[in-house]
Amino acid sequence: MSSPVKLSYRETTFNQEVVTRFELYNSLFQTLPFYQVKDTGILLPFFSSHCEKETAANSSPTEIIESFFKKYVPGIDHQEQINRMFRFIQYIERQVVLFDAVEDSSFNKIGRTDDSGSLQSLLQLAAQSDKVRDDISDKLKKFSLRLVLTAHPTQFYPGTVLGIITDLIEALKHNDLNNIDVLLQQLGKTPFFNKTSPTPVDEAASLVWFLENTFYHAISAIQSKLEEEFDIDYANDHQILELGFWPGGDRDGNPNVTTETTVSVASLLRQIIFRCYYRDFRVLKRRITFRGIEKTISRLEKLLYHNAFNNQSNPKDLQSELLSLLNSVKQTLITDHDSLFVNIVDGLLQKVRLFGCYFATLDIRQDSRVLRSVFTYCTQQSQIKSGLAKEYEDLSEEEKLTTIPFNEADFHCDEDADDMTKDTLNTIRLMQQIQYSNGEKACQRFIISNCQRSSDILQLINLFLWSGWKKESLSVDFMPLFETVNDLTHAAQVMESLYVHPFYKEHLKRRDNRQSIMLGFSDSTKDGGYLMANWSIYKAKVELTAMARKYGIDLAFFDGRGGPPARGGGKTHRFYASMGTEIANEHIQLTIQGQTVSSQYGSVETARFNVEQLINAGIVSSLKPNESDLLNKNSKALISEMADESYNLFMALRQHPLFVEYLEKYSPLKLLSKINISSRPTKRNADAQLKLEDLRAISFVTSWSQLKQNIPGFYGVGTSLKKVKDEGKWEEVKQLYQSSGFFKTMLDNCSMSMSKSDFRVTAYLEHDKKFAAFWKMLKAEYDLTKAMLLELTGTEVLMQEYPVERRSIAIRERIVLPLVIIQHYALQCLNKNDHPELNDVYNKLVIRTVYGIVNAGRNLA
Known part of the structure; x- marks a missing residue:
């Protein structure tokens, strides 16, 4: 009898803090009588387990749905079956939110058990000697990190839902049962999707929510820590932390953006940062009640209030004036009032230096x-x-x-x-x-x-x-x-x-x-x-x-x-830490979007942690470059050979006569334009027949993820690994995986992408007259890639090295599996066209399932 596997501290904590608590609050959630259908919450666990069991048996989505209703709810007609499916979708969408909230509320206990890569580890490094501290200070004088928020439609909760999620995370941190109960009820009654497509300004407003509620606090807190520990000079106008913003400025990504849009978004960013300042100012005003400052405080208040709440016809940049007024207050406090409350003024001064009158660069x-x-x-x-x-x-x-x-x-x-x-x-x-x-x-x-x-x-x-x-x-x-x-x-x-x-x-x-x-x-x-x-x-x-x-x-x-940083939603900081000296790495700039915004920057804690990791990666990689990250001539030739092999296979797939038709028939591709989570069209040349080159990449990736095949994240990797192995270069590849951070990160992210694939959902296509060979070709490359990755890493399951992340993905996939089955059932109904009068209803079923599947994905391939 084999001995039980010993779990790490982090895995044990994850099981206790996330898995157990999710099951507890989920059972509470399922007893809430939403939408006049009291038995939906009772039926859902049966439906979920039925989907799991039948998917494992390679049953088709149609067989799974029909056998479920025949066994558990016999006697209801087809229309009522559809109604039940819509109710299931409503519950599952909220289960995804609940799991996210439980996981995020536990972040401090799970995400930070290992401080490597955080600001804390950088401080420990600096504590070794004055020389190391000076070296880090010198690096910080040249280093910069810019996070740029983009409005790609891979997650789009309305602001009302984002607010509930934030409050729910806070309540879960303290296991506040009464508050959790009320918030779950509110969640159940709050719409999750827009009745009409958002405008580009709506999308901007949705992302500004994160600027205001997480980045404003996280970035300034990190800046304070850096100023406290290292010699940072403002005189040279060098800014370490910067924010960028694309909604309202990105015309290529969104042809619906106009000059008027850009005006509105620039005005919104200005107004919101003044509102943030005004909130902080009110704290400052309550404390600084001394003589000699009244006029300055009054001027500050007027400036901040007027720009925060009144529309400005032709405003001007007020950063210099705000800094001057705050410095005047600070000087008076130092000179006349024993520096009392100088720290509060310093906090606001620092934020005005960081965010100016613009908040984020458009x-x-x-x-x-x-x-x-x-x-x-x-x-x-x-x-x-x-x-x-x-x-x-x-x-x-x-x-x-x-x-x-x-x-x-x-x-x-x-x-x-x-x-x-x-x-x-x-x-x-x-x-x-x-x-x-x-x-x-x-x-x-x-x-x-x-x-x-x-x-x-x-x-x-x-x-x-x-x-x-x-x-x-x-x-x-x-x-x-x-x-x-x-x-x-x-x-x-x-x-x-x-x-x-x-x-x-x-x-x-x-x-x-x-x-x-x-x-x-x-x-x-x-x-x-x-x-x-x-x-x-x-x-x-x-x-x-x-x-x-x-x-x-x-x-x-x-x-x-x-x-490379984002493929498969992998460890971005590991990618930057693995840059060899051949690559400029003093400035890190990257886009963050969709689920990445909410999963990695959705709370002040997670935002701080992930920003700190990027700073650490940039500083440490330049301070102590890892020689093995500098790829030698042989390593480059090896990766180049693999890339060429992979490219040839991928191009052959793209040129396959069934490629586009397969996506159109078995994924929601054609319906993505009807999903009200984005203001942009799914393809360029909107009126023309669908061609692959016109298809926007985000629609391309989303379609494969809904199919649970994630082709863009792995296709060709297995074939290229097998080729170099057959040529007798396997030991070189293994050595490269162990030594090169770039190569390892690339393949680890591929493993993560594959962990979100499930070919059992579409296994029924193995017997399809038209698409059987095409499906088998995709499945064969998936199986080969999985086998080669397991052999290369010496593991038994994908992502074995990252057990907590693997478990998190597995739970999410289990939660949304019923959505995937409902979606593919509706697509099968549309393809058969047996009930043309119900096609609109089937379309709606498909569209509604997309939201939950995408939201659960957190960093699609």
Whole structure:
């Protein structure tokens, strides 16, 4: 008889604090009589266990649903069966929230049992000697971390639900049974989805909730700790912690964003930060009641209240004035009042320094093809004496670089210009106004998506000069986004031609020789598959770093969702800690979105922990670079060979004649546009027939996750591992996995992605006349990848090294399995078309299940 497996302290804590408490509160939740259907909560456990048992037996979704109602609720008609399914969905959506809340409330006990990677471990390192402390201080003077919130529709709770979740987490921390009971009742009666699609401003408001309720407190707390422990100087205007914001500025990601949207979001960000300041000020006012400060306090109050609660017609940046007033109060307290309550003033001073009048930098993003079209339009207008010949478009890239005039003008486009041209030029002007109202950092980055050549950036700069901006005061950073495998290959050449270009060289000098480059984003994985996307980004980083160092440029990489840190929702900080010296790593910038926002930054505690880990990763990797993270020539050749093999397999899959049809028939792809969690269309060229290249990456990934197949997170990995093993290179791969943080993180994230896959749900397709071979091909690659990963890691189950995370994923998957079954049942009904009069109802069933499955996913592949 084998002895029981001994659980670690963290696993035991997870079982006690999360699993047991979830089961307890879930049983309480299921007794609540919602929606006049008292037996739904009683039936749901039977339905869940029935789905588990029958899925294990490879029954089809139709067989599972029909056998359930025949066994447990015989005698009800089909319409009533559908009604019951809708009730199940309502309960399960809330079970997901309950599990999240229980897990988040236990974070302090589970997430922090190991302080490695936290700020605390950095302080312990600093305590070793004055020299180490000085070294860390020096690193912090150059290091920066920027988290950029984006509005990708992978989780979208309404603000009302977010508020309940926050209160529920707090009640669960103290096991406040009465309050938990009331909040669960409120949760049961509060709608989880919008009746209409949110506008881009609605999406911005939803994310601003996190800025106001978590980031404002977490970022300032970390800043305080850093100031307390290390020598940090404000004089050089270097900011360690920065926030970015895409909703309202990202036109490429969302064609529904307009100049008016950008105005509204910039105004919202300004107003909300003033409300945060005003709340803090009220605490300050209650304490500082001394003589000699009354006028200053009164002026502060008027400024803060007026800007927090009254609409401003033409506001100006007040950061300097606020700092001056607060410093005046501080000085009086020090001089006349024994420094009493100086700490309260210091707290508000620090926040005003951190967030100014803008809260988070609003990035503008547009596709290079749109920008080229606008440039062509402008060159044809007589008001701009561009000096460009009409055949400019026919010039070679080298000729264009010497021809672009960089002449200043104050051009306004004609009424006959198309909406995209008007919006682009109006937005360029608006950036100047936002900088005046909210501060320079409020809107100073323009990201060029699908950037393919240097002229894409230089032509955009000329658009700025034709829109009232002056060369000497062009306070904007122009940031290329290289995303396809081909663009990543040529990225270093593009940047070199910019670094040596006379005008751009001067512009960079005025911007302190700092260049940010965005890499990856979602389309990289859709374009080249998992391994190739990761490897192409890595190679591009090495080449771009070498190029920047050659020309003395301070380089920052901005990692999009498609980059290595986020694939599979894995350990982002491990990725950054594993950067070798070949890759610039003094600045960490990354997008956070969807479930990542709520799962990693949904509470002040989790936000602090995850931000601290990123700071630690950046500082320690530059302080003590791990030599094994510097890939040698053989390792690079090995990964490159695997990436090529994986790429070929992924491209063959993409070109398979059944690829798009399979997604359309067996995933909710066609219905995603009807789901009111996003203001953006699911594909570009909305009116055209669906083509893979037009499909937005987020829709692509979401569709595979709903299928429980997560193809973008693993496909091709198994085949590439097998190839190098068959060639006798298996020991090299094993050694690489043990020594290289980059390679290990990449494969561990792949394992996490696979842990969220379940091919049993679609096993019925094994016998489908049309799709059997296609399904078997996907399943075979999944099985091969799993087998190869287990052999490589020497483990028996995926994610064995991360048992708590594995258990968390397994529980979430079990909670939503009934939703997955209901969704696939409804899709089967739609595909059969036996009841065309019910197609609208089946569509609604599919749509409603998507919410819960996505929300439970927390970091989809």
